[in-house]
Amino acid sequence: MWLLQLTWVLAMLGITAGSSPSPGPAAPPPDKASIFADLSLAELHAVRTFLLSRPELGLSASRGEPLAKNTLFLVELLPPKKRLALRYLDQGGPRPRRQARAVIFFGGQAEPNVTEFIVGPLPQPDSYRPLRFKGGRTIPFASRPITQLEYELLHRTLLVALEPLQPLLRDATGFGYHNGSWGSLTFSDAAPRGLAPGERRSWLVLQRFVEGFFLHPVGLEVLVDHRDTDPQHWAVQQLWYNGQYFSSPRELAERYERGTLALVRLPELPSHQLFSSYEPRGRFATGTPTDVHGAKVCEPQGRRYRLRGNQLEYGGWSLAFRLRSSAGLQLFDLRFNGERLAYEVSVQEAIAFYGGHTPAAMQTKYMDAGWGMGSVTYELARGIDCPEAATYLDAHHLYDADGPVRFSSAICVFELPTGVPLRRHFDSDFQGGFHFYAGLEGQALVLRTTSTVYNYDYIWDFLFYPNGVMEAKVHATGFIHATFYTPQGRRYGSRVHSHVLGNLHTHLVHYKVDLDIAGTGNSFETMDVRFENISNPWSPGARPQQGWEMGPVPPPAPTHGGLRPAPGDGPDPAAVPRRYHLAVTRHHENERSSSSIYTQNDPWEPLVSFEGFIRDNETIEDQDLVAWVTVGFLHVPHAEDIPNTATPGNAVGFFLRPFNFFDEDPSVASRSPVIVRPLDPPTFSRLQIQRWTPASPGPCVAPGPFTYNGTYWHE
Secondary structure (H helix, E strand, O other): OEEEEEOOOOOEEEEEEOOOOOOOOOOOOHHHHHHHOOOOHHHHHHHHHHHHOOOOOOEEOOOOOOOOOEEEEEEEEEOOOHHHHHHHHHHOOOOOOOEEEEEEEEOOOOOOEEEEEEEEOOOOOOEEEEOOOHHHOOEEHHHOOOOHHHHHHHHHHHHHHOHHHHHHHHHHHOOOOOOOOOOOEEEEEOOOOOOOOOOOEEEEEEEEOOOOHHHOEEEEEEEEEOOOOOHHHOEEEEEEEOOEEEOOHHHHHHHHHHOOOOOOOOOOOOOOOOOOOOOOOOOOOOOOOOOOOOOOOOOOOOOOEEEEOOEEEEOOEEEEEEEEOOOEEEEEEEEEOOEEEEEEEEEEEEEEEEOOOOHHHHHOEEEHHHHOOOOOOOOOOEOOOEOOOOEEEEEEEEEOOOOOEEEEEEEEEEEEEOOOOOEEEEEEOOOOOEEEEEEEOOEEEEEEEEEEEOOEEEEEEEEEOOOOOEEEEEEEEEOOOEEEOOHHHHHHEEEEEOOEEEEOEEEEEEEEEEEOOOOOOEEEEEEEEEEEEOOOOOOOOOOOEEEEEEEEEOOOOOEEEOOOOOOOOOOOHHHOOOOOOEEEEEOOOOOOOOOOOOOOOOOOOOOOOHHHHOOOOOOOOOEOEEEEEEEEEEEOOOHHHOOOEOOOOOEEEEEEEEOOOOOOOHHHHOOOEEEEEEOOOOOOOOEEEEEOOOOOOOOOOOOOOOOOOOOEEEO
């Protein structure tokens, strides 16, 4: 059995094998793991070149006007079907054809739409066909993710629309809305973009464009209808300023000119040590040094993991991984000592639902797959985002770009000292001495990337421990999503600075866990633990309360629990898997993901409705099962979120733990323990120290000075 334990819920749930585990084969060679590898730079170029050569598609460059054109938005690997992959990995079957998923925006036709295609075979594609969705659904054009071109056109729309408000803006903020450079005003947008299917109306929050501009709202929010493919037909529908609504920029400007507007003049910003910046300010009371380097992670005797292509090995662990542009890290063929435990473990969606008094705040329900959550994997800083000694890997994304873009050092791999022993025991003789001491140093292998989805930075980790435990974890950091402070807003958050309200919100993260314990035929059960009263067999008449009684509780099908939404709380909750801590379903090839890049802008009639996964009343006994896991936390912003939300206390995740799967703790295979035995008790003047590693780890020397590039370019 394998336990799935949520770190924010006291729950243990088991996936049981249909048969007993057998000593599996060794980890598959790296060439087999490559069936799950992301598309190479050459493959991305090949797919794009092939599709642009097809005259019937009529594709144009993504960047540059007009908006009403056909463009290639996304290209990424389309993983092989599970049955074909397992036939290849386990039975010597043929290697699955390597194919790409391509997303095309058909905006240059009478009835615009979005279509996804399967393109292959790679590396030299020569055919394409539409990708079919469950229920034969089509993709409305209004549900597409927003592009850089659309943002540029929104900026131009605001330039014209806000011209009557330039005197007001300069008087209130000291800034004007002009070219979007530092020292002017900029905007952030809220989503979903409207209140019903087919709409594309966005509330734009104006901010002073300085470092940490997310914390500098100026009190003006603008609703723009930008559904039409011709920006000439876009229009400002409403404005909100300092608690009041206005039907047009002219109405707001006239109120200002008459002197009847409740104008808020923001203080001039300092030239340095801005409250939203990372510049040091203040002093710690103890005076202990912070101007020297702190503790570091190092590998004094070399790496203890092996990385070959996209295959990673560490102790008993082996796995394949990829970083998909649409949603982030995805693990395949996860094994321990050659025995497959999971076919897939992957990030599916990250959601943040907000409350607020301003229209943008009350509208904000972010679903980050719709913002290219896996494509915003910017450079990891050595020694900060990951240890200097880590292995750093580049990623290539073709997402809203006219060709592949290389993101340097987007992934890192490193062995982490946990700071706590994996196991230890001191065996006292209770007379001032001991019989033995034994301990095993605590370490884990970490696979990490980040997603900077505008204001928020998510740090995505998978950790692999020597005792067969895997942990999935995400830390939330970055800037809070803030709005302009009004007294009415205090119901929905905290005043974190003079004119800034940190809005109350809930973070929810969804994972797919396709467990294959000793094969694909698995069942699901929960374990119930309770007190019981028994008769005492060695003291008649006494009825002690037994510590615990444990037994399985068979679940109904389908299985789910927790996270019930309040009725009438906005978009259809079936659109996203936020209702359940855990749902268990049967594996289906047309249920690859629990969300999609289109859910953000059409949560009312979503292309992928997770609720449909669990409403088909299928049996889940001795079947190929998938566990869908939701973890999250409520974030009540506070002054200490300035300048950024800190990672401690803002991390959630889950564990996969063996439960009577092995004969003993598999970490006994590690050669890293230390055993100390006294040779001459009770004097204890001579000790036997037994270890299987060198007596000293040697010097721990960091490499040269810190460097950082931070660029990402077409290749």
